[in-house]
Amino acid sequence: MDANPPGERGVARGRLRRLNLVMFLPVVALGGVLVVAIDSREWWHVVVLGLGAAAAMVSFVRWAAGDVLSVALPCLVVGAGVWVVGALAVDSDSAYFGLAVVASLSIPPLPRHRTAMAVGVPLFVLAVGVARLLTAQGAAQDGDLVQYAVIPTGITAVMIGVMFPNKRFYDVVQDLEDSRDREAELAVARERVRFASDLHDIQGHTLHVVKLKVALAQKLLHSDIGRVEEELREVHALVADTIAQTKELAYAQRRLNLSAELENAKNLFEAAGIDVRVDRRAEVDSAAGELFGQVLRETTTNILRHAQATQVRITLAESGISIVNDGAQEAGRLSGLAALRERLTAAGGELTAEQVGGRFLTAAEFPPRPATTGRGRR
Known part of the structure; x- marks a missing residue:
């Protein structure tokens, strides 16, 4: 051999x-x-x-x-x-x-x-x-x-x-x-490129606008001081908003679309040679969809980086999502999931991340909404 x-x-x-x-x-x-x-x-x-x-x-x-x-x-x-x-x-x-x-x-x-x-x-x-x-x-x-x-x-x-x-x-x-x-490394590299693209979308436009407004304020400095002050206020607000968006992106807190994240996760896993199956048991509550998208994105990255997975099962319910993968390795504290657990807890949900044998389960769930019933006639 x-x-x-x-x-x-x-x-x-x-x-x-x-x-x-x-x-x-x-x-x-x-x-x-x-x-x-x-x-x-x-x-x-x-x-x-x-x-x-x-x-x-x-x-x-x-x-x-x-x-x-x-x-x-x-x-x-x-x-x-x-x-x-x-x-x-x-x-x-x-x-x-x-x-x-x-x-x-x-x-x-x-x-x-x-x-x-x-x-x-x-x-x-x-x-x-x-x-x-x-x-x-x-x-x-x-x-x-x-x-x-x-x-x-x-x-x-x-x-x-x-x-x-x-x-x-x-x-x-x-x-x-x-x-x-190599496919797994390429998938992670693609995810990094996508992150860089998101960062460019946030900051590239902002910097270009800031450049134009500063140039305009410089021209009006001696002719229209009121307009200069207005432009500078807009620059300040724009920079503050960009800083907030950058922090959200860095901590996976930017608004995400669950369907888009699901499609992206499937593409990444398939590119890495991992069999992925999705079980949609119900339409996900729109209020929880963004957080579920963040959980799915973080879990996808963790699987590609820390596991030797051959199979991934994603289950979607009205108020929950679970991702189970095989090939789990002993890993240290996953800081990304820890931050998401805090956000889910703050929103009234719960995040579970546990390893059983060679399988790793990541699940996020919100308490089911009470059923809405009309009043019956006497």
Whole structure:
């Protein structure tokens, strides 16, 4: 597999490797135990064949961790030595087991000479098998050729060949994760650009108007002092209003349209490769829509920045909104949500933000309005 250990965001690769470790390490261990138990007739046979089984398990564990190349050379040497001693001295036709496992795990991730190694190791297995036939006491039987040369060489070659598509599969998973990370970063960058655009809308127009009014006041300074005072008062009011709008934008308190924020959140999540579903159970109360839009915007940013989400569910009710995402990571205090909680509390609402397992729930709710009923006739 990949020679590098899984990165901080290599969640999918990490899960696949843990799954392989749980499912196949017992199989490798059982194979090694069977080789030792069946072919050992003396105590030193157990030691020799046990070394091959140990090399196989060590390489498998490191492969599952993503750094098999750190133990590839010593494990290959041990596996090759066990096959030589096993075939020539122990009369074990299964002593190639450790070498086959180590080679199949170590060769595909090699940065260079993979093809040469993929051909060379089976040829080495074949050469040792042929040497066993040539040095055997008495005439070699046809069964010995199959037992010590054909089968070991074929199984080793097949195991190595099978692991090349497996390596390619992991590469594809890594490429997909890298692409997803880039999409998430791009989505956050787009959000920043949108924020910058909003800031420009607020301040750009104001500064241009201020420039014109100051220039006009400068021209009228010696001819119409009353008009100059009026222009300066308007400049003062305009700057004060711009300061207020800038503060609202910085603290996500600018008036927002919930429908627009919902569409924007869907676009951001889809751009980041996240499956998003929206459940509209009722039309949102117009009085709560602005605050819900702020909650949705802040939660969207938090998911993109702090989670490894694959699914997001947004539920809208008349007096509430909830956003649930998977891939939640341990995070510090989310100051944006803390500020929104204060605003919602002040408006009579409630904000919930809690993590349960790998899922994170963000929900805002106002008490339902009492139903309006007419008076019945007596």
